[in-house]
Amino acid sequence: MSLPVFFAPMEGVTDAVYRRVHHSHFTGIAQYYIPFISPTQNLVLTSRERANVEPQHNQGLRVVPQVLTKNADHFIWAAQLLYDMGYEEVNLNTGCPSGTVTAKGKGAGMLLDVPGLECFLESIFSRTPVRISVKTRIGYASEEEFSRLIDVFNHFPLSSLIIHPRTRQEFYTGTPHISAYAEACAHAKAPLVYNGNLFTADACREAETSFPKTTALMLGRGMLANPALAQTYAGGAPLSKETLRAFHDDLMQSYHEAYPKNVVLGRMREVAKNIACCFENADKPLKAARKASSLAHYEDAISRLFEDYTLSANPCFRAAD
Numbered sequence: 001m002s003l004p005v006f007f008a009p010m011e012g013v014t015d016a017v018y019r020r021v022h023h024s025h026f027t028g029i030a031q032y033y034i035p036f037i038s039p040t041q042n043l044v045l046t047s048r049e050r051a052n053v054e055p056q057h058n059q060g061l062r063v064v065p066q067v068l069t070k071n072a073d074h075f076i077w078a079a080q081l082l083y084d085m086g087y088e089e090v091n092l093n094t095g096c097p098s099g100t101v102t103a104k105g106k107g108a109g110m111l112l113d114v115p116g117l118e119c120f121l122e123s124i125f126s127r128t129p130v131r132i133s134v135k136t137r138i139g140y141a142s143e144e145e146f147s148r149l150i151d152v153f154n155h156f157p158l159s160s161l162i163i164h165p166r167t168r169q170e171f172y173t174g175t176p177h178i179s180a181y182a183e184a185c186a187h188a189k190a191p192l193v194y195n196g197n198l199f200t201a202d203a204c205r206e207a208e209t210s211f212p213k214t215t216a217l218m219l220g221r222g223m224l225a226n227p228a229l230a231q232t233y234a235g236g237a238p239l240s241k242e243t244l245r246a247f248h249d250d251l252m253q254s255y256h257e258a259y260p261k262n263v264v265l266g267r268m269r270e271v272a273k274n275i276a277c278c279f280e281n282a283d284k285p286l287k288a289a290r291k292a293s294s295l296a297h298y299e300d301a302i303s304r305l306f307e308d309y310t311l312s313a314n315p316c317f318r319a320a321d
């Protein structure tokens with residue numbers, strides 16, 4: 001039996017449109033995590049944040065919203081709002097490595113001030129009606145910070161602890177620190193979710209057998225590259241050219257209904273970049289799609305890609321050189 005798979009939140013990519021379209025073409029995802037909302041002093045959601053969390057935009061999907069803040073009052077405000085919308089779980093982001101986020105002590109910046117993190121958790125766990133899960137890295141600068149973080153997380157009833165076993169300083173480079181994840185398996189009390197560099201069904205199966213305490217796997221870039229990855233891991237059909245084309249076209253159509261043309265073009269150029277690994281020796285049309293200056297040019301390149309090139313035998317995310 002395969003483990004449940006969660007689709008990782010990816011700001012700017014896995015918005016409500018993407019999630020709905022993905023769910024209507026592929027199986028295998030138990031929960032979609034919504035990219036973070038980041039409350040500010042005036043306590044209103046931006047229109048983009050609202051569009052992402054509105055229940056009517058997420059119908060038929062199991063979704064978990066995420067909050068990025070170091071201010072306990074802001075977290076509680078957001079958690080209450082989300083609870084009133086019907087959400088039973090809210091995920092706290094202590095992993096975002098972006099410089100603009102960490103400079104404000106948010107995301108992975110919270111890992112720099114462990115007593116502050118503990119106070120924050122104390123405050124939110126005593127005052128929030130929802131279940132709280134945490135998505136974290138293993139430290140700010142060094143893997144050695146992780147034992148202390150596990151101790152802190154162990155003081156609270158986290159509904160799950162999602163671990164991306166890299167430090168903030170590593171962003172997404174190098175390989176995840178498997179030994180740190182093993183340490184969590186040995187000492188963390190919360191149900192554990194593994195996240196990081198699972199790009200093939202075999203890698204998912206290996207994670208499942210290496211870490212029997214893992215309750216679910218979270219997949220990010222691997223799903224963008226091969227949207228059938230979770231489906232294949234769960235024993236379903238591998239990616240085919242027909243399903244990829246149908247997904248791609250539906251995504252473009254749905255973006256057209258939701259966004260102005262320039263946004264659609266930007267989004268679709270990213271999609272072309274993400275699915276590049278699905279084709280053999282298709283650099284020419286892929287480059288044309290990525291660089292297209294209009295939707296007409298984009299569609300032309302994509303038609304050539306699907307008509308003239310073969311689907312790769314093992315479509316799988318590859319980090320840029």
Ligand SMILES: Cc1cc2nc3c(=O)[nH]c(=O)nc-3n(C[C@H](O)[C@H](O)[C@H](O)COP(=O)(O)O)c2cc1C
Pocket residue numbers: 008009010011012013034035036066093095096135164195196197198218219220221222
């Ligand atoms: C473009 C992009 C946006 C991301 N946005 C978020 C986010 O909003 N919240 C979050 O917790 N992680 C975010 N992440 C991190 C992913 O959720 C995930 O932890 C990371 O990609 C590692 O998993 P992977 O190796 O399966 O891709 C983002 C990653 C990328 C590449």
